[in-house]
Ligand SMILES: NC(=O)C1=CN([C@@H]2O[C@H](COP(=O)(O)OP(=O)(O)OC[C@H]3O[C@@H](n4cnc5c(N)ncnc54)[C@H](OP(=O)(O)O)[C@@H]3O)[C@@H](O)[C@H]2O)C=CC1
C-alpha cells in the first residue's frame with residue numbers, strides 16, 4: 046500500500062514538508078554524557094540536515110569536564126560518526142553543524158560557579174527560544190533550575206526540558222516538580238518521554254481519531270482486551286547502578302507504557318492542543334483501578350533474567366551483568382490493569398516489559414470480541430488489530446476469511462498489513478528529533494504535565510510497596526525467553542494468550 050499523495054510531499058533532500066528553519070539557543074547540561082552523545086547531538090544533526098535549524102542557532106554543551114570548544118567539537122564529531130545513519134552522514138553538513146556547537150565547563154552543584162562564559166553565548170533577544178535541556182542525574186534537576194534562575198536567564202521564551210526519571214516515587218517526584226517550579230512555570234517545563242517522540246506512538250491518535258471506522262468500535266462492546274508489550278533483547282548493560290535502583294516498573298511502566306496506555310484508552314480531546322490532550326490522558330491515569338495487596342498478588346508478575354541461550358549463545362544472568370551477589374530488582378513484569386470508565390468496563394489491559402527477552406518488539410494488540418453466533422464449522426479467531434510501535438513500524442488487522450484452498454467452507458486468518466516505512470516511503474526519524482524541535486517551538490503536546498506524572502506514580506507506588514513486602518515473589522526466567530510461565534497464566538485465566546513473534 047502507498048500513502049495517497051505522500052510522494053508529492055516527500056522532498057528529495059529529506060526536508061520535512063511542514064516545518065521551517067528556527068533560530069534558537071539550546072543549552073545541554075550533561076553534554077559529555079551518554080544521552081547527549083548517542084541521542085541528542087545525532088537528533089539535532091538530522092534536524093539541521095533537514096533544514097529545520099537556522100545557521101545562527103547555538104547548541105551549547107555544558108558539563109564539568111574541562112574541555113575547549115575544539116575538544117568538544119571533536120567529541121561531538123565522533124558521536125555523529127558513531128550514531129548517525131551512514132546514509133545521513135555527510136562531511137560538509139557535519140562541518141556546518143559543528144559550527145553551531147559550543148561548550149562551557151560548569152558545575153551545577155556549585156552555586157559559586159561563574160556562569161559568565163555561558164551568559165556571553167546566549168542571545169539577548171528575549172523573543173528567541175532559549176532551552177535548557179537537563180541531561181544529568183535527577184539530583185541535579187533542581188540545582189540546575191536554581192542556578193538558571195539565580196543567574197537571571199529565564200526570559201519569556203525560556204524552557205527547561207527534564208529527562209526521566211522524574212523521581213522514584215510520589216514524594217520525590219513532587220520535590221523535583223516543586224523545586225523546578227520555583228523558577229519555571231508549568232508552561233515552561235517540558236518533561237520528556239521519548240516514547241511520545243515515536244511516530245508510531247503519535248500515530249495512535251491519528252488511527253483512533255481520524256478514522257471513525259476504528260473509533261466507533263473502540264470500546265467494551267467490541268474490544269475483549271488490550272495487550273501492551275515492550276520487549277527488549279538487551280540486558281542491563283552499563284546502566285546497572287541506575288537500573289538496579291529502578292527496575293522495570295519505574296524504568297518503563299511509570300512513564301512510557303502508561304503513556305501508551307493512556308493514548309490507547311483516552312476519550313477524544315475536544316481539540317488537538319496540549320491542554321486538551323493532556324487533560325484526557327490524565328483522566329485515564331486517574332481511572333486506573335488502584336491495585337490492592339490482593340490484586341498485586343494475583344494480577345502482577347515480576348521476574349529477573351537468569352543465564353540463558355538467546356540465539357543459541359550463552360548470555361549471563363542479571364546478577365552477573367550487575368556484578369552483584371544478590372538483587373531483588375525486576376527486569377521483567379506483567380500486570381493486568383483495569384480502567385474504571387464506561388468505555389473500558391470489563392476490558393483488561395495487560396502490560397508487560399522485560400530485558401533479555403526473545404525478541405525486540407514494542408506492540409499494542411487490540412483483540413476484538415468473538416462472533417456471538419457461529420454459522421461456520423470453524424470458529425473464527427477473533428480479529429486483532431496490531432500496532433507495531435517498533436521495529437517494522439506498521440499496523441495490521443487480522444480477519445477471518447474463506448480459505449480458497451478448501452472446498453468446504455473452511456476459515457483461515459488473513460491479514461491486512463500496512464508497513465509504514467514502505468507506505469510513506471520515508472525514513473523514520475528518531476524520537477528525539479520531533480521532541481527537541483517541539484521544545485524549541487514551545488509546543489507541549491508531546492510532553493508530560495505535572496499532574497500526569499503524579500497520577501502515574503499514584504498508581505505505581507502501591508505496586509512498588511507491595512513488591513517490597515514480597516506480596517508477589519520475584520521469579521526468574523532464562524535470558525532469551527518470553528519471561529516466566531506465570532505471565533501466560535495471567536491472560537489464560539481470562540481466556541486470552543499473549544500474541545508473540547509479531548514482527
Ligand atoms: N542514556 C540514556 O539512554 C538515557 C538517559 N536518560 C536520563 O538522562 C540523564 C543523563 O543520562 P546519561 O547521559 O546516561 O548520564 P551520563 O552519566 O552518561 O552523563 C551525565 C552527564 O552529566 C554531567 N554532569 C555530572 N555532574 C555534573 C555537574 N555537577 N554539573 C554539570 N554537569 C554534570 C556529566 O559530565 P561531567 O562528568 O563532565 O560533569 C555528563 O555529561 C539521566 O537523568 C538519565 O536518567 C533517560 C533516558 C535514556
Ligand SMILES: O=C1O[C@H](COP(=O)(O)O)[C@@H](O)[C@H](O)[C@H]1O
Pocket residue numbers: 275277296297407
Ligand atoms: O527509557 C528507556 O527506554 C529504553 C527502551 O527504549 P526503546 O525506544 O528502545 O523502546 C530502555 O532500554 C531503557 O531501559 C529505559 O530507560
